[in-house]
Amino acid sequence: MATFISVPLKKSSEVDLVKPLSKFVTSAYPAGEEQSEYLRAVEELNKLRKSALGRPLDKHESSLEILLRYYDQLCSVEPKFPFPELCLTFTWKDAFDKGSLFGGSVKLALASLGYEKTCVLFNVGALASQIASEQNLDNDEGLKAAAKFYQLASGAFAHIKDTVLSALNREPTMDISPETVGTLSQIMLSQAQEVFVLKATADKMKDAIIAKLANQAADFYGDAFKQCQYKENLPKYFYFQEVLPVLAAKHCMMQATAELHQSALANQKKRFGEEIARLQHATELVKTVASRYDEYVNVKDLSDKISRALTAAKKDNDFIYHDRVPEVKDLEHIGKATLVKATAVQVPLSQKFTDLFEKMVPMEVQQSLSMASSRRAEMVNRLVGSLREATNLCNGVLASLNLPAALEDLSGDSVPQSILEKSRAVVQQGGLHSIEQLIKELPELLQRNREILDESLKMLDDEETTDNELRAKFSQRWNRTPSGDLYKPLRAEGGNFRSVLDKAVQADQVVKDRYNSHCEMIALLCKPENEICSAIPSANPAKTLQGSEVVNVLKAQLAQLDEIKRDREVLEGEIKSVTFDMTAKFLTALAQDGAINEEALSTTELDARYGTHMQRVQQNLRAQEDLLAQVQTSHQEFAALKQSNAEANDREEMLKKLASAHDSYIEISSNLKEGTKFYNDLTEILLKFQNKCSDIVFARKTERDELLKELQQSIAREPSAPSFSVPAYQSNTSEPAAAGPTPAPRTVFPVQPQAKAQPPARPPPPSFTPQAASSNTTPSPASQAPPPLPASSNPPPMAPPTAPSQAQGPPYPTYQGYPGYYQMPMAYNPYAYGYNMPFVHYQGAGQAGYPGGPPAQQPYPYPQQPPQQQPFYPQQ
Numbered sequence: 001m002a003t004f005i006s007v008p009l010k011k012s013s014e015v016d017l018v019k020p021l022s023k024f025v026t027s028a029y030p031a032g033e034e035q036s037e038y039l040r041a042v043e044e045l046n047k048l049r050k051s052a053l054g055r056p057l058d059k060h061e062s063s064l065e066i067l068l069r070y071y072d073q074l075c076s077v078e079p080k081f082p083f084p085e086l087c088l089t090f091t092w093k094d095a096f097d098k099g100s101l102f103g104g105s106v107k108l109a110l111a112s113l114g115y116e117k118t119c120v121l122f123n124v125g126a127l128a129s130q131i132a133s134e135q136n137l138d139n140d141e142g143l144k145a146a147a148k149f150y151q152l153a154s155g156a157f158a159h160i161k162d163t164v165l166s167a168l169n170r171e172p173t174m175d176i177s178p179e180t181v182g183t184l185s186q187i188m189l190s191q192a193q194e195v196f197v198l199k200a201t202a203d204k205m206k207d208a209i210i211a212k213l214a215n216q217a218a219d220f221y222g223d224a225f226k227q228c229q230y231k232e233n234l235p236k237y238f239y240f241q242e243v244l245p246v247l248a249a250k251h252c253m254m255q256a257t258a259e260l261h262q263s264a265l266a267n268q269k270k271r272f273g274e275e276i277a278r279l280q281h282a283t284e285l286v287k288t289v290a291s292r293y294d295e296y297v298n299v300k301d302l303s304d305k306i307s308r309a310l311t312a313a314k315k316d317n318d319f320i321y322h323d324r325v326p327e328v329k330d331l332e333h334i335g336k337a338t339l340v341k342a343t344a345v346q347v348p349l350s351q352k353f354t355d356l357f358e359k360m361v362p363m364e365v366q367q368s369l370s371m372a373s374s375r376r377a378e379m380v381n382r383l384v385g386s387l388r389e390a391t392n393l394c395n396g397v398l399a400s401l402n403l404p405a406a407l408e409d410l411s412g413d414s415v416p417q418s419i420l421e422k423s424r425a426v427v428q429q430g431g432l433h434s435i436e437q438l439i440k441e442l443p444e445l446l447q448r449n450r451e452i453l454d455e456s457l458k459m460l461d462d463e464e465t466t467d468n469e470l471r472a473k474f475s476q477r478w479n480r481t482p483s484g485d486l487y488k489p490l491r492a493e494g495g496n497f498r499s500v501l502d503k504a505v506q507a508d509q510v511v512k513d514r515y516n517s518h519c520e521m522i523a524l525l526c527k528p529e530n531e532i533c534s535a536i537p538s539a540n541p542a543k544t545l546q547g548s549e550v551v552n553v554l555k556a557q558l559a560q561l562d563e564i565k566r567d568r569e570v571l572e573g574e575i576k577s578v579t580f581d582m583t584a585k586f587l588t589a590l591a592q593d594g595a596i597n598e599e600a601l602s603t604t605e606l607d608a609r610y611g612t613h614m615q616r617v618q619q620n621l622r623a624q625e626d627l628l629a630q631v632q633t634s635h636q637e638f639a640a641l642k643q644s645n646a647e648a649n650d651r652e653e654m655l656k657k658l659a660s661a662h663d664s665y666i667e668i669s670s671n672l673k674e675g676t677k678f679y680n681d682l683t684e685i686l687l688k689f690q691n692k693c694s695d696i697v698f699a700r701k702t703e704r705d706e707l708l709k710e711l712q713q714s715i716a717r718e719p720s721a722p723s724f725s726v727p728a729y730q731s732n733t734s735e736p737a738a739a740g741p742t743p744a745p746r747t748v749f750p751v752q753p754q755a756k757a758q759p760p761a762r763p764p765p766p767s768f769t770p771q772a773a774s775s776n777t778t779p780s781p782a783s784q785a786p787p788p789l790p791a792s793s794n795p796p797p798m799a800p801p802t803a804p805s806q807a808q809g810p811p812y813p814t815y816q817g818y819p820g821y822y823q824m825p826m827a828y829n830p831y832a833y834g835y836n837m838p839f840v841h842y843q844g845a846g847q848a849g850y851p852g853g854p855p856a857q858q859p860y861p862y863p864q865q866p867p868q869q870q871p872f873y874p875q876q
Contacts (some may be wrong), residue, residue, distance in 0.1 A: 087699030114167030125156030155343035190220035445679035521661030
């Protein structure tokens with residue numbers, strides 16, 4: 001009785017996980033122990049895939065454990081790697097489609113980890129069904145194991161039904177479509193319920209319980225049968241054509257089992273007529289199974305048990321009870337009891353699962369960390385920028401006042417000490433040569449970045465052009481995501497890079513203009529002291545101001561400004577050295593809320609970390625502002641006391657230009673170094689962008705080649721001739737369906753009409769003489785063909801043996817043929833049997849020939865070759 005259905009496994013093509021995942025690890029994590037650990041985990045993941053999918057799996061729980069571990073690992077790594085950007089393409093074949101001679105089996109290639117998870121989970125359900133089918137149902141352990149694995153398979157297929165469309169974002173292959181996996185889930189659930197019926201029977205539970213369990217199993221099988229029968233695409237699979245009769249047989253057998261045990265319950269309640277009615281109904285059910293589905297299931301034991309019970313019940317009722325036997329429709333409905341439930345898919349499915357990437361945080365946390373890092377960098381840049389801006393402002397104000405050079409140049413004929421220090425600083429940093437070298441390198445770095453960006457976008461443009469051409473060629477058949485839609489994020493990213501380069505060009509021009517305006521004075525600072533002294537105009541000494549109160553006040557104020565600048569440098573170092581890790585807080589938020597409010601968490605943490613530094617920056621800026629106001633007031637008094645003439649004014653102006661040139665040199669040099677670093681850093685980013693574009697274009701090309709191959713196979717499978725409708729008189733008429741559930745057909749192949757008589761075997765060719773053959777080399781075809789006879793269910797009439805007959809033509813015009821063409825005698829045409837053509841007995845020489853053949857005087861309608869007398873083919 002126990003014939004159980006199992007599901008075949010899907011087959012996958014080999015995929016190299018090491019290269020793309022390792023590339024991401026090396027780019028996202030710095031070199032060190034952590035990176036090495038993740039690279040080893042990538043190797044282990046690749047080995048796990050090969051173990052789960054790269055070899056035939058035994059029908060054993062250990063093989064299922066490998067599949068479960070791989071599925072759990074996929075669920076674990078999905079949020080930790082940017083799989084849409086990695087463009088890993090997974091190719092799987094349809095589990096049920098065995099392909100054709102020329103087309104091959106149907107397969108689908110997608111760059112989607114959700115597709116890989118779906119197919120792996122399908123194999124989990126398929127292997128679980130195979131393991132359950134291999135269990136020994138004669139003992140309790142085997143029954144428990146079978147029930148567990150059938151429920152696991154049902155849960156796996158049900159999970160695919162709920163998630164496959166959202167996981168793939170396109171039409172799946174038929175084996176993992178919601179309709180197919182929904183049907184498979186119902187079949188597995190039905191078999192799990194049947195296993196409980198067998199267990200209840202083996203445990204000798206009460207008849208009422210067994211009847212309810214069996215009736216529920218019958219309902220499950222009936223639902224599964226209807227799903228198979230009424231789904232459009234399922235019956236085309238040979239797999240489901242073989243399953244349909246089994247489901248119909250199981251439905252009847254479970255119903256018969258329920259009736260058998262319910263009849264025993266009726267006997268216990270002294271309802272002997274009901275007992276007989278239920279046993280008669282059960283007998284009819286098993287007879288239906290035996291007559292239609294005997295090649296699929298064995299119903300003999302159940303049939304014998306029901307027959308013995310019915311014989312005994314009838315004997316007792318006829319001789320003792322004489323209870324009225326009711327109609328089946330008047331019997332009470334048997335109750336139902338469900339003991340099975342599809343096992344929910346909850347990760348981890350494997351009890352031995354260990355996450356290979358346990359320390360790696362999910363991509364959502366990584367993205368939040370990246371955004372938090374950007375916020376931190378923005379705050380640091382804002383604070384440091386405000387400090388540097390204040391320093392530049394202070395230097396500019398002092399340079400405009402010619403301080404401290406004016407205090408040091410009271411003699412009027414020597415180079416102030418501050419100017420000499422500035423000159424030495426410029427020379428130590430390389431002078432004009434270093435700046436010119438940096439300016440010369442900028443266009444080269446810019447051009448390199450532009451070429452990388454242009455090449456990356458060109459790859460996208462070329463692939464998109466090819467995709468559009470194929471879409472225009474194949475129209476609706478080209479059913480993959482348009483490249484234009486897929487590349488929108490990459491094009492937006494490329495546009496941002498181009499905008500950044502344009503702004504960088506403008507910034508480079510500003511630096512160059514500033515350098516050109518101060519180039520002459522910077523060159524003077526690079527010269528020896530005597531040349532600088534000769535270039536500065538001399539003035540009358542102002543020794544009367546030495547030791548005055550105003551000079552002393554200005555010197556004290558300038559010393560305070562220097563102290564503020566030193567405090568600022570210390571504060572800038574402290575701001576840059578602040579570090580903190582948001583990983584724990586983001587992981588906690590993700591675990592508790594299922595999402596991360598990065599902005600709120602990051603802002604709170606930044607305020608706590610940098611609150612004190614922000615206050616110190618503001619205090620520093622206010623102290624400088626107040627001190628500069630005091631310096632300007634003191635300088636006005638100093639300028640009023642200082643003797644003023646034209647030579648003194650020229651000398652002071654020159655000293656101002658030299659001080660300003662030093663400050664400009666420092667700023668220009670810093671800007672150029674930042675620009676060089678910017679272009680070099682941007683080159684690395686653009687190379688990653690180029691790799692990303694290259695990877696996705698390669699994946700798209702692979703997907704394109706797979707789709708082109710599938711289209712070629714589908715075109716090869718298409719019929720070369722147009723379809724035609726079968727005439728009405730050839731179609732089989734079926735009897736009206738009886739009330740009640742419709743059983744499945746006995747076999748899956750069309751049943752030939754049995755009312756028509758088969759024609760006799762083809763007779764041997766008649767004897768002939770060489771002379772007759774040579775004189776009748778080219779027999780003339782039939783010249784007339786009467787209209788076809790109407791179809792009839794009666795046997796075809798027999799022609800008189802002596803009367804020559806003309807052939808009955810087919811129901812369509814005959815083709816007379818090219819020269820040398822000979823029509824086949826209609827008696828030998830196998831297609832003529834379907835039209836009830838009259839059959840004529842073979843007659844000897846001198847008698848009438850076959851219908852459709854040449855006249856009777858010709859011995860045989862085909863040209864024959866006498867040995868060694870004439871060629872085989874008719875001569876013109």
